[in-house]
């Protein structure tokens with residue numbers, strides 16, 4: 001990120017959101033809201049005095065609630081640029097009619113600007129790469145049988161990441177959330193929500209086997225006399241040196257139990273994990289100080305909104321859909337829009353980076369051509385019979401249809417009326433508009449009713 005921020009051809013727009021995307025390949029017009037940071041980043045030196053002195057403590061979402069942050073803060077330690085924003089929802093200045101202002105008083109650079117407003121900018125782009133990432137499945141109600149949300153020492157893999165991170169709230173010391181003590185027995189449960197048709201997602205989240213092996217390894221490495229148990233369905237290690245890494249965690253002493261956990265309940269200051277070891281066909285009970293759930297990767301909470309904004313499709317699970325899973329895995333059906341990373345489906349960092357590189361090269365290829373070939377099968381509106389009802393506009397997944405004004409006359413009177421018009425650069429020939437058009441005024445080129453009937457007739461002859 002630091003390299004990207006320093007590159008002369010890259011403009012980094014942090015704390016910003018895309019609000020509208022218009023146009024088509026080579027000519028995208030994007031409206032971006034740059035949210036008010038309440039800090040002038042041109043003046044701010046990132047010295048940190050403001051957040052040191054800020055009197056207001058807020059739960060730190062990034063640390064999964066394991067620590068507190070200030071109202072003026074940097075979201076995470078490696079953030080670029082390393083300059084703060086004010087969280088207006090919690091800042092005393094904004095919530096107590098200006099009765100605070102400590103950050104402004106201590107800022108030598110005079111960078112605090114409480115009156116800063118959101119700015120909406122319009123930018124032109126030739127192509128778009130969507131890389132909006134993933135969320136994790138589940139809330140406190142999703143894994144009631146595991147006590148997630150009720151037992152404080154049942155946590156998610158992401159929670160564990162913050163606990164074991166050297167730059168995390170505990171400096172990398174693995175502790176139990178309930179009492180801050182080092183856990184001696186840690187149970188990991190894989191496929192929490194993945195490969196679960198009944199209550200979760202049917203797909204495999206692909207990264208959990210490896211990060212659980214990493215977590216088990218960390219427990220055994222960092223805690224003296226610790227035990228790590230992993231409940232699994234199958235171990236999937238389809239990456240370079242992944243199998244070796246998993247074996248290393250087994251050789252370190254991690255105990256892998258093939259089977260599902262049926263219940264977790266608390267008992268005498270610790271927990272009992274009851275499950276089945278299907279390899280010996282026996283019920284097992286393990287006393288655990290900490291339980292870590294490898295929860296499923298799911299599409300970002302606003303994936304639907306992003307898909308609608310950019311005009312791309314989603315698959316049955318809500319991940320953005322590629323044009324072809326084997327032949328065009330980073331392209332979408334919308335020309336000029338590409339995908340990178342977990343917004344397309346679960347994957348780890350090496351795969352996300354490879355896909356991002358591939359998307360970047362596709363964009364370079366697009367820009368290096370003087371002309372672009374379009375698919376000949378696009379929709380065409382017969383203006384004479386289009387009623388201008390607009391149904392096709394609302395249904396088109398590629399935002400390829402718009403109204404245009406055309407001249408018409410009736411009983412000798414001339415007037416203007418609105419009819420649908422298809423932008424051939426955006427149309428992907430999906431036929432949704434054709435099926436929906438009540439007046440029958442839209443057809444796919446080469447596939448009019450007359451042409452189809454003529455084909456049928458020729459075949460029958």
Ligand SMILES: Cc1cc2nc3c(=O)[nH]c(=O)nc-3n(C[C@H](O)[C@H](O)[C@H](O)COP(=O)(O)OP(=O)(O)OC[C@H]3O[C@@H](n4cnc5c(N)ncnc54)[C@H](O)[C@@H]3O)c2cc1C
Nearest residue numbers: 131132133134157158207211341342343347348349350352
């Ligand atoms: C517990 C856990 C441990 C893991 N450990 C490993 C590991 O050890 N090794 C490994 O290789 N992989 C690991 N992974 C997988 C790894 O996290 C992902 O492969 C990686 O984060 C995917 O990167 P991404 O850029 O696709 O998505 P993300 O990391 O989710 O990044 C997406 C970014 O887009 C931003 N964004 C989202 N929506 C918008 C919007 N509308 N506008 C602007 N910005 C937006 C988000 O804020 C975020 O910064 C782990 C995953 C989990 C859950």
